[in-house]
Amino acid sequence: MKDVARLAGVSAMTVSRAMRAPDTVAPATLERVRRAIAQSGYVPNRVAGSLSSNRTTLVALIVPSLRNALYAEMIQGMSDVLMKHDFQLMISDSGYSLQQEEKLIAAYVAQRVCGIVLHNTRHTPQAVRILKNSALTCIETGNLVANPIDISVSFSNYAVGAAMAEHLAGLGYRRIGFASLPVRGNERLRERRKGFLTRLAKLGIAVRPELVLEVGPGLESGSRALARIVETDPKVDAVFFAGDVLAAGAVFECQRRGLDVPGRIAVAASDDNDLMQHMIPPLTTVRFPRYEIGVRSAELIVARAMGQEVGVRTVDLGFEVIRRGST
Amino acid sequence: MKDVARLAGVSAMTVSRAMRAPDTVAPATLERVRRAIAQSGYVPNRVAGSLSSNRTTLVALIVPSLRNALYAEMIQGMSDVLMKHDFQLMISDSGYSLQQEEKLIAAYVAQRVCGIVLHNTRHTPQAVRILKNSALTCIETGNLVANPIDISVSFSNYAVGAAMAEHLAGLGYRRIGFASLPVRGNERLRERRKGFLTRLAKLGIAVRPELVLEVGPGLESGSRALARIVETDPKVDAVFFAGDVLAAGAVFECQRRGLDVPGRIAVAASDDNDLMQHMIPPLTTVRFPRYEIGVRSAELIVARAMGQEVGVRTVDLGFEVIRRGST
DNA sequence: TTGTAAGCGTTATCAA
DNA sequence: TTGATAACGCTTACAA
Numbered sequence: 095m096k097d098v099a100r101l102a103g104v105s106a107m108t109v110s111r112a113m114r115a116p117d118t119v120a121p122a123t124l125e126r127v128r129r130a131i132a133q134s135g136y137v138p139n140r141v142a143g144s145l146s147s148n149r150t151t152l153v154a155l156i157v158p159s160l161r162n163a164l165y166a167e168m169i170q171g172m173s174d175v176l177m178k179h180d181f182q183l184m185i186s187d188s189g190y191s192l193q194q195e196e197k198l199i200a201a202y203v204a205q206r207v208c209g210i211v212l213h214n215t216r217h218t219p220q221a222v223r224i225l226k227n228s229a230l231t232c233i234e235t236g237n238l239v240a241n242p243i244d245i246s247v248s249f250s251n252y253a254v255g256a257a258m259a260e261h262l263a264g265l266g267y268r269r270i271g272f273a274s275l276p277v278r279g280n281e282r283l284r285e286r287r288k289g290f291l292t293r294l295a296k297l298g299i300a301v302r303p304e305l306v307l308e309v310g311p312g313l314e315s316g317s318r319a320l321a322r323i324v325e326t327d328p329k330v331d332a333v334f335f336a337g338d339v340l341a342a343g344a345v346f347e348c349q350r351r352g353l354d355v356p357g358r359i360a361v362a363a364s365d366d367n368d369l370m371q372h373m374i375p376p377l378t379t380v381r382f383p384r385y386e387i388g389v390r391s392a393e394l395i396v397a398r399a400m401g402q403e404v405g406v407r408t409v410d411l412g413f414e415v416i417r418r419g420s421t
Numbered sequence: 422m423k424d425v426a427r428l429a430g431v432s433a434m435t436v437s438r439a440m441r442a443p444d445t446v447a448p449a450t451l452e453r454v455r456r457a458i459a460q461s462g463y464v465p466n467r468v469a470g471s472l473s474s475n476r477t478t479l480v481a482l483i484v485p486s487l488r489n490a491l492y493a494e495m496i497q498g499m500s501d502v503l504m505k506h507d508f509q510l511m512i513s514d515s516g517y518s519l520q521q522e523e524k525l526i527a528a529y530v531a532q533r534v535c536g537i538v539l540h541n542t543r544h545t546p547q548a549v550r551i552l553k554n555s556a557l558t559c560i561e562t563g564n565l566v567a568n569p570i571d572i573s574v575s576f577s578n579y580a581v582g583a584a585m586a587e588h589l590a591g592l593g594y595r596r597i598g599f600a601s602l603p604v605r606g607n608e609r610l611r612e613r614r615k616g617f618l619t620r621l622a623k624l625g626i627a628v629r630p631e632l633v634l635e636v637g638p639g640l641e642s643g644s645r646a647l648a649r650i651v652e653t654d655p656k657v658d659a660v661f662f663a664g665d666v667l668a669a670g671a672v673f674e675c676q677r678r679g680l681d682v683p684g685r686i687a688v689a690a691s692d693d694n695d696l697m698q699h700m701i702p703p704l705t706t707v708r709f710p711r712y713e714i715g716v717r718s719a720e721l722i723v724a725r726a727m728g729q730e731v732g733v734r735t736v737d738l739g740f741e742v743i744r745r746g747s748t
Numbered sequence: 749t750t751g752t753a754a755g756c757g758t759t760a761t762c763a764a
Numbered sequence: 765t766t767g768a769t770a771a772c773g774c775t776t777a778c779a780a
Contacts, residue, residue, distance in 0.1 A: 095757065105767050110759065120765060135554055140531040141477065142757035144468045145772050152511075160497045163490035170487045173514055177525075182532065184479075185512045187500055198504075204467040205509065227462055313699040339695065346699055368666065369696060372640040372673055422773065432751050437775065447749060469773035472756050 095138070102130035113138060144206065151181040153395050154202040154210040156195055158280075160187045162311075162338075164365060164384070165213065168235075171388020172211065179396050181208075188214070190279055196221040203228045209395030215239045215246070215281055231398040233391040237282045238410055247391045247409040251282050254380050255289025257415050258334050258362055261378070263297045265421055267332035267360055270294060271305035273319040273344075274336035286336045286364065305330065309340065316343025317350075324351075324359065332360035332421065345373050345420065360421040375419030383411045422465070429457035440465060471533065478508040480722050481529040481537040483522055485607075487514045489638075489665075491692060491711070492540065495562075498715020499538065506723050508535075515541070517606055523548040530555045536722030542566045542573070542608055558725040560718040564609045565737055574718045574736040578609050581707050582616025584742050585661050585689055588705070590624045592748055594659035594687055597621060598632035600646040600671075601663035613663045613691065632657065636667065643670025644677075651678075651686065659687035659748065672700050672747065687748040702746030710738045 099106045104123060112119050112127040119127070130136075144150045153176055157165045169185065176183050184207065188195040196218045202210055203224055209231035217225075225232045225243050232244040239246045262270060272291070277284040291301055304326050309319045319340060323330055335341035341363030348355050355361050355375055363370050363379035370377040390409055397404050426433045431450060439446050439454040446454070457463075471477045480503055484492045496512065503510050511534065515522040523545045529537055530551055536558035544552075552559045552570050559571035566573045589597060599618070604611040618628055631653050636642045646667060650657055662668035668690030675682050682688055682702055690697050690706035697704040717736055724731050 106757090107759080107767060108765085111766085114759090118765075123765080135550070137527060137530050137551065137555070139472075139533060139757050140528075141468060141472045141533050142772090143759070145466075145472050145774085146757075146759040148759095148772065150468065160500055161493050163493055166488050166490055166493065169512070170514070173487055173512075177513060180528070182511055182528065183513060184509055185496070185500075186504060186510060187497070200464060201467075201507070201509065203464045206466060206468050223462065224464065228464070313695050317699075342696075343699060346701060349701060368640050369669075372644075372670065374673060374676060433774080434751060435749090438750085441775090445749075450749080466773055469756090470775070472758085473773075473775040475756065475775090 167384035168388035171385040175392035251285035252289035256293040259293035271333040273307040313343035316340030317347035320344035378421040479534040494711035495715035498712040502719035578612035579616035583620040586620035598660040600634040640670035643667030644674035647671035705748040
């Protein structure tokens with residue numbers, strides 16, 4: 095910066111101003127500085143800038159796993175907003191470990207990020223303490239919670255389960271199964287299941303415990319889940335798959351077994367994506383506003399970083415049951 | 422840090438040492454410092470540390486689009502390695518724009534990242550200049566290039582196309598079609614297509630230009646591409662789909678039209694994923710070592726950051742043609 | 749093994 | 765509209 099200043103015949107401070115607040119610099123001076131910057135190939139040092147101003151434009155995101163395509167939409171939403179404001183996105187995965195999450199949070203606080211998004215609503219006490227002390231914007235997502243550390247931006251998984259229960263019951267299905275990824279340490283799936291089973295019970299439909307499965311991820315796993323359910327109870331008339339691409343795997347399995355969907359058995363999915371729409375038959379599913387969650391989260395962080403007061407603690411972005419051919 | 426030092430009855434420098442090089446501090450002192458850190462809830466300021474040491478543990482990745490699930494594997498590979506070494510990952514997307522890429526590169530250089538991975542091998546002259554001047558580790562991936570800016574870690578898309586040409590020709594297919602996403606500004610697909618068509622020509626198989634398509638992304642788009650190809654030439658006996666999930670969409674379309682795969686028409690895909698394996702029939706495809714590319718890229722960056730000399734300019738991680746039921 | 753002093757390259761603040 | 769000066773919170777280098 096000093097070199098640029100010398101080249102332009104001004105002080106370093108004027109170079110700094112020319113970059114961050116051009117309208118506070120005289121046009122002629124500005125022009126000279128700009129020329130000097132271009133000529134020297136100067137790239138400012140944001141590390142020094144951040145230290146001096148005690149602010150960064152870094153925003154962190156921690157997801158349970160990066161392999162899961164499901165986060166791509168939210169990441170894109172965050173990225174679109176952050177880029178517009180010249181903020182930077184840092185991403186990492188906790189591997190579904192709260193300890194790892196705590197470690198990452200500490201590292202991000204050390205980097206002095208201005209905001210952090212957690213796709214998770216359970217945390218170690220130490221993680222919560224660090225976040226509360228740091229006073230940075232913290233967005234919890236993945237599941238709407240009543241008492242967020244700072245702000246919750248999501249939809250209610252309990253409501254999702256309940257909505258799907260209504261949907262299936264409303265269509266007349268009575269012998270119903272459920273399969274999801276393991277719910278241990280995953281409050282999102284746990285809530286979705288709870289909402290589903292509780293609402294069905296209220297509607298007078300009991301789900302046999304043997305028909306409530308937890309399985310691994312992947313299409314193959316969905317196929318096996320379907321197989322197990324129809325073998326356990328050949329009269330099952332509908333299954334709700336919560337999470338991953340399990341439902342698609344189940345439909346493939348139905349094709350192999352010659353089970354008509356939905357004539358013989360209905361299949362409902364959650365988390366809409368390209369694949370769900372193009373299966374034969376296309377799958378009834380719940381669409382989550384993942385992109386919008388990313389956008390809203392980033393907007394809140396940027397607003398706070400710009401010094402605005404955001405008077406919200408909970409942002410419910412809802413969801414949508416999309417009925418297609420499979421129910 | 423001063424507060425912690427006071428609490429522990431040592432100097433700030435000793436606190437710094439206790440954190441970064443514990444074995445250079447006397448055990449008793451170390452213990453006192455650790456207690457003081459825990460007691461005060463001190464979180465070090467890496468911004469200040471980075472400025473002082475003139476090093477960061479930040480690594481940047483720029484991909485054309487974050488929505489595309491195809492990057493998830495590479496990101497996970499990078500993340501796994503970086504996390505192990507306490508490095509941080511920053512991610513953004515260029516939206517397939519070289520201008521945007523240049524802007525992002527400048528921003529990352531300003532952040533003083535220690536390495537940057539570009540999923541792209543074409544750049545603006547200015548971007549190249551910035552990278553060369555900055556002397557940070559720069560990994561280009563997506564396509565193997567002979568003259569990388571710094572290091573190229575990838576596989577050869579030309580070789581991928583050629584290998585698939587050999588595969589189809591070897592199985593006796595003679596009337597062959599090809600469809601990909603638009604190749605404009607995408608040297609990866611351009612090379613793959615070139616390798617495919619060139620090798621087929623060498624094998625005495627001419628591909629009619631009307632059977633070489635460029636289509637948009639998504640399953641639906643693959644369905645339409647297949648439709649157009651079989652309507653243009655009802656005798657086509659094989660189609661190679663390069664990119665995205667086009668091939669899966671094509672197989673869905675074949676099912677709808679009652680065209681047996683591969684009896685009536687063979688379908689080959691590229692970029693193996695869960696879906697490809699579980700289609701009926703499972704798809705013949707090319708597997709790219711995406712996770713490994715992420716791992717290797719991160720390893721090279723970390724090694725350089727640790728001061729090691731890495732004596733490579735080009736790392737060819739290869740690929741694998743996986744024959745399944747669709748050819 | 750520990751401490752002292754001098755930066756690192758910006759920006760905040762105040763003065764001119 | 766511009767400039768001088770003093771931080772920002774660490775680490776490097778060297779001394780004790």
